[in-house]
Amino acid sequence: MLTPAQCERVEIVLVSPRNPLNIGAAARAMANFGFQHLSIVAPFATNWMEAKSAVGAPDLLRDARVYETLAEAVADCTLVLGTGSLDRRRPVQSIFDLPKAGEQIRSILKEPGAPGLASETWAQGKRQPRIALVFGSEKHGLTSDDLSWCHALIVIETCEAQPSMNLGQAVAVCLYEISRTPATPEPPSLEPARQPDSAQLDRLAELIEQTMEAVNYTTRGMRSANGAALRILLRRLMPKEADLRRIMGLFRRILWQLAHSSPPPKDQTVL
Amino acid sequence: MLTPAQCERVEIVLVSPRNPLNIGAAARAMANFGFQHLSIVAPFATNWMEAKSAVGAPDLLRDARVYETLAEAVADCTLVLGTGSLDRRRPVQSIFDLPKAGEQIRSILKEPGAPGLASETWAQGKRQPRIALVFGSEKHGLTSDDLSWCHALIVIETCEAQPSMNLGQAVAVCLYEISRTPATPEPPSLEPARQPDSAQLDRLAELIEQTMEAVNYTTRGMRSANGAALRILLRRLMPKEADLRRIMGLFRRILWQLAHSSPPPKDQTVL
Secondary structure (H helix, E strand, O other), X not given: OOOHHHHOOEEEEEEOOOOXXXXXXHHHHHHHHOOOEEEEEOOOHHHHHHHHOOOOOOHHHHOOEEEOOHHHHOOOEEEEXXXXXXXXXXXXXXXXXXXXXXXXXXXXXXXXXOOOOOHHHHHOXXXXXXXXXXXXXXXXXXXXXXXXXXXXXEEOOOOOOOOOOOHHHHHHHHHHHHHOOOOOOOOOOOOOOOOXXXXXXXXXXXXHHHHHHHXXXXXXXXXXXXXXXXXXXXXXXXXXXXXXXXXXXXXXXXHHHHHOOOOOOOOOOOO | OOOHHHHOOEEEEEEOOOOHHHHHHHHHHHHHHOOOEEEEEOOOHHHHHHHHOOOOOOHHHHOOEEEOOHXXXXXXXXXXXXXXXXXXXXXXXXXXXXXHHHHHHHHHHOOOOOOOOOHXXXXXXXXXXXXXXXXXXXXXXXXXXXXXXXXXXXXXXXXXXXXXXXXXXXXXXXXXXXXXXXXXXXXXXXXXXOOOOHHHHHHHHHHHHHHHHHOOOOOHHHHHHHHHHHHHHHHHHOOOHHHHHHHHHHHXXXXXXXXXXXXXXXXXXXX
């Protein structure tokens, strides 16, 4: 996740969104990932009012700025990134795929010396240089004219058969990527606590071996090989201490029950 | 992007989705990223019909399978991953953040020798071992019972102030992450060895429950709670298919032996 000060410096710009539900969905994704600043360019007036007044609309939707043109909306942004798919279009701008763009945006936001301002200052119009992410309308995406205000185009790689993403989903995916913590190379750490020690695993192994013997599951001649296999298995499964107690409880109970039953007829084949 | 054969092996499961628009949005995100197989568990009938018959609904929505229980929906999946946020919840399953989970899923899908089958074969019910991504209802997400069928929980890192994502957006973000081309080299993968599917694990659980009952290890009144605990335990341990055969062999043998012994005296305390 980005810090609030980093999120401060990112502005989401929706150009002529049509569907109030999509506007609401975009705002919700922003709230999910901690972004505050929404600008709407040339909205359809009634749809915009409907989105803004929807039950449960986040504050950032009510605080959104409305502009007549994209030029005004991104006027004080130092990096303007359009979003879209590449069907038909061959834009003149640089094209970044979203993972690469996310990497670059995160590293820009990490730069010291350009902290974000508090929301109050932003609301008064005194804004720091910032990054704008621009999303086109549901109908046709960003036009060539819109793109002419963009430094680069971010492309979300999608299927050729269905390249066009829903607006709210595209916003969610972009903000997820920007705010993601890059996966680190090391595998997920195994919880160090509550893992049984080797001796505890050996006690379980012994109990299981006793049970195997009690039900004639293994012959004596095979015991040592089976013992090693059992040790390996138990270590691979990595039961926790609590698991161990439960499993041992079950096997102790099985052994008790077998000891208190009459022996079955000999020389039965194993199922 | 993943290849069609890789996407073939991923199944999206929606548990009791309520809003037809969200179902449609989930299906659209699947189409965007090339995924075909949608399963719906216990849908609200009218909402489901509405989603399915919506104008422009992708074919995969019409081809979706409907199940009464999550157990049936994931029966032939070898890796079942729940999704959710961590507010209030402290699940017993392993927790992966989405970037990490995406990395691991991509590396599993890269394994050779387990190509996906064509859709036609899938539709006939002859399916390859596969990965399920399970999404809970809009209202409360996955329940603890739902999670007991999951090997691990994938968490999308969101803001504390607004942790809960819209269903369609959560699906989009997860599928984007799974199909993204990583910006950095992949770390080594999880072991590819053959994992049992969910139904096989359920059969082992059943056998263990029969044994517990046969040795009076659990009272009838506790059985349903123990069943969930046992499901969770088996999924956490992640036994391989070969392990499963050996463990089931032992429990079958124990049951046989007990059945062929005389009953022990009643009312003995459990060790």
